[in-house]
Amino acid sequence: MAVNLATLRSKVELALAGRVVAPFTYRDRHAVETVSTGIAEIDSLAGGLPRGALTEIFGPACSGRTSLLLSALAARTAHAEACALIDGCDAFDPHSAEAAGVELKQLLWVRCRSIDQTLRATDLLLQGGGFGFIALDLSDMRAEVLRHVPLDAWFRFRRAVEDTPTILVVLEPESNAKTCASLVLRMEAEPARWSTTLETRAPDFFRYPSSWLLEGFGVRAELLRSHMQSSAPNGFKKHFDSAGRSETFETNAMPGFLSVARIEPAPK
């Protein structure tokens, strides 16, 4: 039996010669370099965004996925990294992005109109290489459409970013990348925060709606999967593989042109 196994092994190695180096040798997983998302709570939960891996962020509409994306983009563009956003539904708002601190000059925005265009554009960008951060925004696409994306597309994306410094982030309404994603975060919205300029809160909202201001909303992020082995600054290694851990963070309403006068600036 042992002889047969050895023969079989040598035959497989011979067949894969030139294509796969040492197919039966265990390849130790490298420590993944992670970068900050720009939100301390998410960083403490997930250990940051991994380079050379696919990160999946999913949740229903208004669950803070885009806020997290813009925060990560702001952090990357502040480090002069070239970033790309493949916008599956043409929903990106540059004003909102700039308010979130994104350096728009460092951002390549690809506005797509269909899932085919979006996937092909992602392929092209990944092949081109050199980007520090690529975001694939499929948030507003119907879940039925995304379920029909072949699994090999996610495998292709994962393989394309492997051993590169690129961070690939996918925003979706549901998780579809399965095991191709190294980090999976589920987002949920907490109730919105409103404030009033009245000294005493009006019992009947509709009597004084114009005195109410949108302050922001809370977001609950749950870590569903993490294959990372991150090296912490103090030297010990920590596995982020405990599914189900969650953190909550708050967002501040965008200080847009309308809201400047009525929204408190974010604490420095």
Next chain:
Amino acid sequence: MAFASIHVPNFLVQAVVRAEPNLRDRAVALVDGTPPIWNVVAANEAALRSGIELGMAESQAAQFSAVEIRRRSRLQEKSAHAALLDLGASVSPRVEDTASDTIILDIAGLASLFGNEENIATQLMRRAAGLGLVAHVAVSSNLEVAVHAARGFAGITLIPPGEEASCLGPLPLRALLPCAEILETLDRWGVRDCATLAALPLLQLSERLGQEGVRLHELARGASLRSIVLAELGVHFEEEMALEFAVAELEPLAFLLGRLLDQLCARLEARALAACAIRLRFDLEDSFEKDFQILSENSPPKLAPRTYEKVLGLPVPMRNSKMLLKLLRLQLQADPPHASIVKIILSAEPARPRAAQGGLFLPSSPDPEKLELTIGRLANLVGNSNIGSPELVDTHRPGDFRMGRFLPAVGESKISQKNGAAASIHIRKEDTSTSRRAATAFRMFRPEVQAKVELQDGYPVRIYFRGMRGNIVAASGPWRTSGDWWREDLWQQDEWEVDIRFDSSASSRSERTPNPRAQDGLYRIYYDSIRAAWFARGRYD
């Protein structure tokens, strides 16, 4: 003082072969004349050995199946001459444009750059080969001697000072380019080379052949003295090609463009320059069907343009012909010419090549040339207007922006990296320190979604859009804005920020509408006073 002369033998044939490199090892004959009479005007060695003779009719030449017959191309001769001048300028700034096939360079003082005269001549030969030309090079302290040696001897000829006459001696008289009458006279005298002519007594020669005889005598002795006439070398890079048969398909066109780009890039390289833009112009074929463009049913037909022009702007100067060809192909695929092409003119705007210093600790950034190609491919996929870097415009119009060119800055980090490598290694620590409270992001609906809104005491309480019905549980507004009243597209809106809870039992829900409960959240809606309708602008996410 030393001069180098570069001569391109059989220039007419070489000009054609330069544009068609596959003819380099073939027998080639060129025909020229007035249709329908075409005669052979030039042929290479292989064609002459096959039996081709100058002056032969095209129909006779066509009998030789091994010989490629081509039309003489003055456009390609012009390009080859420009390439020859570029070759000279790549070595010395002092160049004389002696003839279409010959130039002279002043190479005095170039020893510290290229080495001795032999090295300079070798460099010239090599660079000529790079431009697709086979050249003869001669170096002499006498300008005319260098010219005639280059015309008369193949390869590299170095003539030491004082040995001009002996070196030119075996040269046939034809190399001195005398007029036909004098050449015939000298031939009848039995004078057929420079050594014999130089041995004739000058006074008697002058009596019989006049000043022309004296000039030829001086040339044959290598004693002619004249100064170099410097040419004004411009930086105009243009390659042209007239096509015998019109080209309508992209594949053969790309093949031709590839050849021209190779030539253009070789010329740019010879001058140590790169292209910051490529201008493409096609002369289009007259075609009866495509001559008229009908703009609309009522408008009169408009004559279609006879030319097609395209400018390929490059973010960084480049001279990689393969990369440029890919970019041109993408442009042509997106906007093809409306008729077959009969002439191609390709020109490059020269610029200094990009010089970049890489850094170990700089953030990753796409290679500019590769990035341009990727953007070109993406533009082909999603359209030119749908790719770029967003730029905010100076207006209060909601959601207004424009798309700019994506030119990422490299190494201009906002966050100071005081400790270089240390900062890079402990990037997580540094990043965490920059964490701050997230700003609420807004997602746009493009185009905006028309909605039906129910009001109570002037405030929104219920909304219907995208086949869903929702109750507004909280609202903030109205925030009134208006602007651009002097334009046709003025706006006047009352904006509301609303918290909507959708009703999952709405009867109007179809299969294509999303799950209403999954759409609950904060939205921005507005009432457009101009259109008298409600719209949903987008939602917070």
